[in-house]
Amino acid sequence: MRVLFWVVFIGLCINTGALLLSTLVSLFTSSASRLPGGLDLSALYQYDTRLYIPYVSLVIALSALKAYMAYLMIKIVTRFDLDRPFNTEVALLVTRIGHVALEAAVLALxxxxxxxxxxxxxxELQPLDGTGEWLFLAGVIFTIAHVFRRGVEFQAENDLTV
Structure with missing residues (x-):
């Protein structure tokens, strides 16, 4: 799992960097139609660059949040112990991923x-919508975080009993 999450993290970092670099290049060469992920913002760029820059900045920020979530998953995988699966650090990391997913939902909105x-x-702009999916993901992750917090409490109580 560590290798898989590292591959995902590196891929998302490359995607975010490519978006950032392509945006910077597009500001000087008027090539907004060649952004990574098939994102064609040339109509917006031609209409007004003052509208183009905030829009593409939000898209870059959303991509960066995805990479950050993958990084948090790497931290969870490295700290997860099957003998004692419920610990405070993992519960806090799962909660943090829920917060990041909620931030991503707001950004997508x-x-x-x-x-x-x-x-x-x-x-003419291709629509980007994913608010519902991000909200659903945040809800699922917050539920899992709540289960982890309760698991930490039960595990601590069990340790005191034994």
Whole structure:
């Protein structure tokens, strides 16, 4: 699992870096149609770069949050012990992943709202929506975090009993 999460983390970091670098290059060469992930923002770039920069910045921030979640998963995998699966550190990391997923949901909502606002101005923009999925993920992770917190309490109580 460690290797898998490292591969995912490195891939997401490369994607975030590619988005950032492509955005910087697009500001100087007017090539906003070649962003990673098939993201074509050339219509927005041609319409107004002052609208393009905040939109692509939000997309980069969402990509960075995905990479951060993968990093937190690496930390969980390295600290997880099958003999004592419920410990405070893992419970806190799972809770932190839930917070990051909630932050990603808010960011996805901002991206969607900003994209709709731009489309109302007459710019053809491919829609990016994932707010519901991020909210669902945050809810699932918060539930798992609650189970881990209760597991830590039961494990500590069991240790005191024995």
């Amino acid at each position: 901002l991206i969607t709202s900003y994209g709709k606002w731009v489309q109302h101005r007459g710019v």
